[in-house]
Amino acid sequence: MALTLHDNRCSTNGAKVRFLLAELGLAYEAVHVGLGPLTPAWYAELHPYATVPALRDGDLLLFESNTMLRYLAVREGRDDLYPAAARERALVDQAMDALSLSVRPALWGLEEVTIYAAVPPHLGGDDGRYAVRSVVAPRAAALAGALDAFEAFLAPLPPLTIADCAIAGRMATVPRLPLDLDRWPNLARRLRAAWARPSWAAGMAAAPADPGDGAPA
Numbered sequence: 113m114a115l116t117l118h119d120n121r122c123s124t125n126g127a128k129v130r131f132l133l134a135e136l137g138l139a140y141e142a143v144h145v146g147l148g149p150l151t152p153a154w155y156a157e158l159h160p161y162a163t164v165p166a167l168r169d170g171d172l173l174l175f176e177s178n179t180m181l182r183y184l185a186v187r188e189g190r191d192d193l194y195p196a197a198a199r200e201r202a203l204v205d206q207a208m209d210a211l212s213l214s215v216r217p218a219l220w221g222l223e224e225v226t227i228y229a230a231v232p233p234h235l236g237g238d239d240g241r242y243a244v245r246s247v248v249a250p251r252a253a254a255l256a257g258a259l260d261a262f263e264a265f266l267a268p269l270p271p272l273t274i275a276d277c278a279i280a281g282r283m284a285t286v287p288r289l290p291l292d293l294d295r296w297p298n299l300a301r302r303l304r305a306a307w308a309r310p311s312w313a314a315g316m317a318a319a320p321a322d323p324g325d326g327a328p329a
């Protein structure tokens with residue numbers, strides 16, 4: 113099997129790539145990598161930033177999830193998912209770049225105080241588990257502003273592209289955030305369509321088991 117995906121089942125960037133691999137019907141080996149302090153030394157030597165995912169295809173090793181999406185679509189000749197024509201391709205790239213550069217920082221700002229981390233006392237954390245309203249509200253507003261602008265980037269795209277893999281994967285946390293998705297009709301339509309695809313479910317089911325959870329290694 114030529115393809116190997118180093119991944120973690122909690123990784124939204126890994127989810128982007130798993131979604132596309134399933135959409136393309138490609139077989140691959142899924143290798144679990146612990147995150148943060150659980151990252152093994154061998155992986156820190158393999159990956160310059162020691163983040164997941166990493167994709168190996170023979171002697172080619174890729175470290176950026178958006179690059180993996182572009183590479184796999186071109187490798188498989190899927191112009192429908194990543195157009196060959198310069199203008200159409202630029203619109204897909206632009207949506208992916210806006211997601212990474214404008215939406216993602218604001219998304220993380222809200223995720224970190226609601227889903228992932230305790231709120232430090234100096235930011236108004238209460239019991240150390242859930243963010244207080246005064247911390248969450250401005251971050252939700254910042255994300256809402258980023259998504260207001262992002263709507264325009266989604267409008268010209270064809271129904272399914274690799275930008276949808278990026279959006280569906282990186283924004284997989286949205287249902288757990290204090291956010292009314294219906295405020296952004298283009299985004300809501302694309303996310304719901306992507307998450308309804310059999311390839312999305314297949315991609316999530318293909319995530320590597322975490323041995324730390326007692327699942328088979």
Ligand SMILES: N[C@@H](CCC(=O)N[C@@H](CS)C(=O)NCC(=O)O)C(=O)O
Nearest residue numbers: 123124125147148163164165176177
């Ligand atoms: N720009 C990278 C970001 C990768 C990234 O931040 N991955 C997260 C998981 S979604 C990670 O490995 N976090 C652990 C860490 O930063 O130590 C990509 O798109 O692939």
